[in-house]
Amino acid sequence: MTSIRRFMVIVLLASITLLNFLAALDGYRSSMEKSQQLFDKQLAGIAQLLIHSGIDKNTASNTENHIVDPDAYNIAYQIFNEQQELLQRSHNLPDQAIVPLSQGYSFKNYQGYRWRTFALQHRHSKHWIIVAERSDIRYALAEEVVLTSVIPIVAELPLIGILIWLVIGWGLKPINRLAAELRNKDPQDLSPLAEDNVVDELSVLVESSNSLLNRLRKSFDRERRFASDAAHELRTPISALKIHLYNLKSVVPEDNESYRLLDLSIQRTSHLIEQMLLLYRTVPDQYVNKFQRINVYTLVQNQIIELYSRFSDKDQIIELQGEELERGTFDIVADTFSLNVLLKNLLDNANKYTPEGGNILLSLKRVDKQVVLTIDDSGSGIDADYYGRVFERYYRMQDQQTSNIIGSGLGFSIIHHILDLHGGDISLEKSCFDTGLKVRITLPVDKSEL
Amino acid sequence: MLLTAIIIVLREVLEIALLTSLLASVGKYIGIRFHHFALALLSGITFAYLYAKNLPTISELFDYTGQEWINSILQITIYVSLACFIILLCSNPHRMNNLKRLMMCLMLMPIVLALTREGSEIYIYIDSFFHGNRPVFPVVVGSIIGSCIGLSIGALIYYALISCPLEKRLTIVKCALAVTACGILSQAVSLLLQADVLHSYPALWNSSEYLAEDSAIGQLLYAILGYEATPAPQQVIVYVVGLLLIISGVVIHKYYGSKRAIDV
Structure with a gap:
């Protein structure tokens, strides 16, 4: 389950739909049965009315005027005398009795339709009357009436869905409020x-x-x-x-x-x-930062100046590229102390792992809403397979060239923490020199805009 | 009219809803996301429309038994996909990782094919009312009710399944899919009987007195087990053989799977 709200809405709506529709179906079935009974009663009523109206007494058998053409196309009748000779019929029934002359209801297929019939014999004249009605028409009529009670159940379903959605959303508000409070909480x-x-x-x-x-x-x-x-x-x-x-x-x-x-x-x-x-x-959870607008170029320059004696001691050539074409190009919102620690670590690493007389190239550029700093050195570099491992705490490269270098194996972990604080990123690749490492640092101009 | 529409639409929708909910309940295990299902459903609807539109031409094929042939081929393909899916679902999680792409195809194919077949039937049924003199409104209402009942059952089964622990859920899904697949295979035989491709014999039994096919439970059992009140002998034989094939496949796969693991 990925969402309580979705789960509750779907399950409730499905349950309501199922129960409602099954109840509607049951109601439809019983209503249709009831309406058929009503139609049957109506059919018997018409037969009673016709036979007692004396319609049979005014008509002699075998006369031409015994075929009546009533307007009601779905109702038909036949009247026979005691000898079962036709006295009168509606135009849509044959001369012969449509069903055997025995009192009561029955069904008959005639002229491609199914007919519901009712036969009745007059108590005194012994004349027979058969009243018939087309089943399909009375079924359609009944359905039309019953459907009016089913349609609201179908139509209300989207409304019920919306209502459930809103009610559940309302009910889940305290959870959402708590989630928002936790989400907005400062680390x-x-x-x-x-x-x-x-x-x-x-x-x-x-x-x-x-x-x-x-x-x-x-x-x-x-x-x-x-x-x-x-x-x-x-x-x-x-x-x-x-x-x-x-x-x-x-x-x-x-x-x-x-x-x-x-x-x-x-x-x-x-x-x-x-x-x-x-x-x-510098652990992000604990670090009490003081974010402010600072210029990365100036920060890098200052750090180089601060550590310059180390580079000159090893006769290393250090160069900083990246011109600030317009004011504020390298301005970012960051914490000065932690960023200085980051730069000091990077420069310290470059100084330590670059041999005497080697080259170190720093370059700064602005890419969209990020400032990218790269540091290339001409040291021995790191095998690409070990790029991921150097971020592990206390991990140090074990080779002859670096074994005498003082280090704790924590430098890259510290850098990683600081970049986490600033929403930045770090990647390692081959240096632009013949040998060595390139460290690429990406810092967003403003972390809050991420 | 309303009742007939409900029964016809419910019968078709329930089959797809059950199949989809059974497969979707193990979808996360295979690594299938919502958009994969949405894509399968959309493809199924499109194919159903195309199939329904071309049905007059298709029906005339193979001596006017084209529809039965195509439908039975679709059903057999669904059975094969589901059978393979059930067998591979018995793989250990490590092996499953390597089979994800194949499993995804085996899972989505039955949905697309079932939707193509059932969807085209629903389309043809409803469309026939729009081109005739018969009243359309009860059919539309009946179709909505039938679809909603089918989808509701599918949704409830899905949520009931995902609330089960994974191992229990996998067992239920495998068993349910196996009987559904055999029911689908038996329907394929029924279609070939209709087309007189297979010789018809009297029904093995008639249980309509105890459980009518058009009752709500009869419809549900039809969708899950392929229940028929008057099945032909060939349908029963194919059902049993289909079930035995799946069971054998699972046993063989498990045996070789464990052997390979020992060899490694």
Whole structure:
């Protein structure tokens, strides 16, 4: 079942139709039977009327004027004397008795029609009268009368359908209202649902939802506290380690292997902690964003400037393409902090995985209502089969070229979270250079217009 | 007139409605969407109109038995499609995934063909009143009542079926489709008897005294089981053979299906 309303309308309408029509059919059958009985009575009445009117006494047998041409084409009669000689008949019946002369009703097929007949013998004159009526005509007449009572049942059906549709829609309003309230709820809004004016059937659902929201809120609060506590508790020992490492530098020779490995491990741990905290902070469900109009080109420029020393340390050539032909071309409604984190991660990746003296090309363009940023590097790249895997948390490429690079395997997960926040998209492909990776980021100009 | 129209239209509509509701109730399992059914129904209506319009020419074929021949071929095709559908419906869900396209064809073909046949009969019946001197109004009212009763029964059966758990529903649908298919096959034989293609023998029994074919229950049983009060011996034989063929098909398919699974 995909829709309660459709289910109820169809089932109710089908049940009503079935019962109504079967009742109408039964009514039609009994009405037709009753009307046939009435026609029979009428036929007997005509026979009685004719025989007692003395019509038979004015006519002698074998005379020319015994054929009468009445206007009623569906009623016919025959009058016979005691010797069964025809005294009079209507033009539409033969000279011979249409049915055997015995009192009562019977049927007879004559001249392509079925006739209902009634025969009666006069008590004193012993004359016979047969009155006949065409069955098809009396059936059609009866049907015409009975149909008038059936038609309203057929005609009311669309009205009943509309009525059921409206009534069910009205009855389902509280559900729709609740659904709308849930739909319009902001992802960060974990406040309880309104419990006033809730129908009995939905009160359990509302109570359970509120209880769930309450548990969620508490859980998120706990996580938030954990994040800030973890940031503080983990950063402090790392800072202490860094100081001790600096002090150690004056005691041990610079090329000491253990010193070098310790330095690398501290850098890696520090990076991992920073990335973990960022990953947590950018989860769309929990992120408290501040969306505002920003210029992506300026943002990218600033990030390049901020990280420029890293590129120059490796003699890498970094270039930004994309001219802002008219003011506001690269303006989007976004959260500055998270977008900076996204760009920093992308540039950081490009810097790390591009060899010394390599190229990094950033390009920005506007496509309809989207800003597209591509970052091409001349690094070793990623095999196309692994494109999907790099978005998995803690996934890192295992090859010789990248094993010494400091990384947490969380960069692309963070980027993914931020793009979810902005309704954006990411795709990976081959770089425009001979080797390397192209990362394509699509950001809508305004997420609310999607 | 009204009663006759109801019986004739109900007989035809009920058959299509039952077939459609039985198939639609497992449609989601096969991956068939509403628009597939809508397309099948539309095609059926179009073919029914074309068939009815060309019936005078078709009737003259094969020594004036063209209509009976075509109708019986349609019925046999419906039986074959339904039989294959029932057999393949017994496949495991994994294999079913690979058979979806074939299942879709086997499912929609009977609807299109049944609608072509039954729809053309309804069209011819109603149309004859518009070209004669007989009153049309009772026929129109009767047709509406007959159609609505048939469609209502179909809708109620559909919703009753989809409220059942999938496994139970599949069993019910397979059994119901098997008897419906055999009823349709028996109708094909009845048409060949009418065309004197098969030699007529006296009816095996006459149950009209206990259950008349034109009664409401008689109509329902006609649509589900192909009930006839006075069946010819060939009809009964074909019915039983048709049923045995489906059962054998299901058994063989299950046996080879499980064997293949073990081999793999």
